[in-house]
Amino acid sequence: MVTGLAPRQSGSxxxxxxxxxxxxxxxxxxxxAYIAQAIANGQISGDGLFTKRCHAYLERELxxxxxxxxxxxxxxxxxxALLLRLQPGDEVIIPSFTFxxxxxxxxxxxxxxxxxxxxxxxxxxxDDQLESLLTERTRAVVVVxxxxxxCEMDTIMKIASRHGVAVIEDNAHGLFGKYxxxxxxxxxxxxxxxFHETKNxxxxxxxxxxxxxxxxxxxxxxxxxxxxxxxxxxxxxxxxYSWKDLGSSYLPSDVLAAFLFAQLEARELIQAKRRRIWKxxxxxxxxxxxxxxxxxxxxxxxxxxxxxxxYLLLPSLEKRHALIEQLRARGILGIFHYLPLxxxxxxxxxxxxxxxxxxxxxxxxxxxxxPFYNDLREEDQERVVDAIRSSGV
Numbered sequence: 001m002v003t004g005l006a007p008r009q010s011g012s013x014x015x016x017x018x019x020x021x022x023x024x025x026x027x028x029x030x031x032x033a034y035i036a037q038a039i040a041n042g043q044i045s046g047d048g049l050f051t052k053r054c055h056a057y058l059e060r061e062l063x064x065x066x067x068x069x070x071x072x073x074x075x076x077x078x079x080x081a082l083l084l085r086l087q088p089g090d091e092v093i094i095p096s097f098t099f100x101x102x103x104x105x106x107x108x109x110x111x112x113x114x115x116x117x118x119x120x121x122x123x124x125x126x127d128d129q130l131e132s133l134l135t136e137r138t139r140a141v142v143v144v145x146x147x148x149x150x151c152e153m154d155t156i157m158k159i160a161s162r163h164g165v166a167v168i169e170d171n172a173h174g175l176f177g178k179y180x181x182x183x184x185x186x187x188x189x190x191x192x193x194x195f196h197e198t199k200n201x202x203x204x205x206x207x208x209x210x211x212x213x214x215x216x217x218x219x220x221x222x223x224x225x226x227x228x229x230x231x232x233x234x235x236x237x238x239x240x241y242s243w244k245d246l247g248s249s250y251l252p253s254d255v256l257a258a259f260l261f262a263q264l265e266a267r268e269l270i271q272a273k274r275r276r277i278w279k280x281x282x283x284x285x286x287x288x289x290x291x292x293x294x295x296x297x298x299x300x301x302x303x304x305x306x307x308x309x310x311y312l313l314l315p316s317l318e319k320r321h322a323l324i325e326q327l328r329a330r331g332i333l334g335i336f337h338y339l340p341l342x343x344x345x346x347x348x349x350x351x352x353x354x355x356x357x358x359x360x361x362x363x364x365x366x367x368x369x370x371p372f373y374n375d376l377r378e379e380d381q382e383r384v385v386d387a388i389r390s391s392g393v
Contacts, residue, residue, distance in 0.1 A: 019331035020384060025197045025204070026374040028266035034258035046251025047234070050258040057264050058193075058208060061176075062183050066211040068224055069257060070250045073172045073194035073207035077105030080168050080190045080209065082223050082246055083216050084140055086111045091137040095125045096342045096357040097364065098144045102170050103341055111139070113350055115342040117357035121298045123367075124151040126359070131159050140166040143188070148308040149299055150179030153187045168192070171210075175201060176271065178304040189213040195260055200270060200306055200374075203260035206252050223247040273374050274307035277381065281310045281370060284385045292393065310370050311337070312388075317365040319393050324368065326391045332384055334368050 038050055051069050058067035070076045086092070088110040094103050096115040103113045114133050117126045123146040130141065141160050143151045160167045167187070171177075172194035174184040185191035190213070195206035209224075211217050221231040227247025232238050263270065282296060289296050295313040299305050314320040320336065327334045340360045342352030354361070371384055 018333040020371050020380050022333040023198045024373040028263045030262040031259045034262050038254045038258040044255045048254030050254050050261045053261050054257050064210045066217045068209045070207040071252045073192050074101040075250045076192035076207040076209040081106045081109040090139040093133050093141045096340045097338050097360040117359050120359050122149050127152040127155040142168045144170040145174035145184050148174035148177040148305040150303045153179050173308045177306040180302045185210045201263040203256040224250045278307040280381050312368045314366045320368050323393045330387045
């Protein structure tokens with residue numbers, strides 16, 4: 001029996017010195033049993049039984065032509081960059097308000113990032129600004145569905161189609177979220193998922209590439225298998241495999257896939273827990289926020305979000321800092337989120353300057369994320385809410 005794979009919570013337990021941490025990895029059901037089964041199967045390298053089960057699950061549930069597990073969402077994004085055959089001088093439009101992997105994956109392969117600002121409501125790429133950023137060198141637009149709330153995809157897809165530009169969805173936050181009835185990750189030609197321990201469904205570290213354009217499937221398999229046609233060899237389509245293209249080793253262990261499949265299998269349970277957590281925060285903080293000029297998340301009526309995270313937008317950087325300190329004093333960890341990429345050292349090397357993305361610069365200073373994980377207990381949420389409401393902010 002495999003034991004000790006994830007910490008459990010007791011009334012007095014702390015993580016990193018906090019009674020209520022920001023995140024905690026959680027079991028969903030059959031993780032231990034499936035890991036033991038993967039070991040007993042005699043194959044714990046990539047593309048074993050549980051990897052195939054995860055692929056089949058994602059393809060069936062999302063209706064995508066091909067899903068490929070990767071070692072991280074970062075690596076899935078790198079595969080997307082390779083599939084686009086980017087050349088030095090090519091431009092990729094990317095929101096400044098995102099994780100560094102979103103931009104690194106494309107810069108690593110020669111692209112120049114063009115930073116876009118975000119909408120003040122959903123914190124997604126500002127679709128009204130998009131067309132003005134396109135040039136004859138633009139090869140792709142990378143959208144990030146922040147907090148699992150869909151970008152304005154109809155507008156973005158129309159603009160991209162008109163200019164012959166690919167759309168890549170960084171859907172790290174949004175698995176099983178929807179935009180106008182369609183699953184996020186199924187709208188662009190390619191999409192990426194994250195199964196990092198902070199995500200709704202996790203295997204500690206992991207990701208997936210979703211391929212919505214059949215033309216990319218065969219080459220994606222080659223890139224993922226060190227640039228070889230090894231996948232075709234294992235299917236009996238060739239009698240030996242050889243080096244065919246650029247590539248790297250992007251396959252996760254089947255042990256990780258076993259953990260992940262147990263989580264995917266418990267999808268309804270996990271999502272029900274997260275919906276309760278998100279709604280608890282919203283219902284108990286809405287009046288407090290309105291009275292103190294603190295904004296809660298905005299979800300447009302045509303979006304269904306998967307309850308990935310919950311944030312507050314404080315009136316100022318000073319008030320955010322004060323609330324973080326007051327939560328910390330009560331053993332609660334609340335944290336900010338992305339720093340503007342265009343103002344980073346690397347961002348400035350690509351021409352980023354203060355004032356380029358004013359909404360991003362403002363939001364980054366004021367956003368605070370609250371503790372959110374699948375097994376967060378209601379009594380602990382009550383402590384978080386009480387700490388916020390009594391903070392004086």
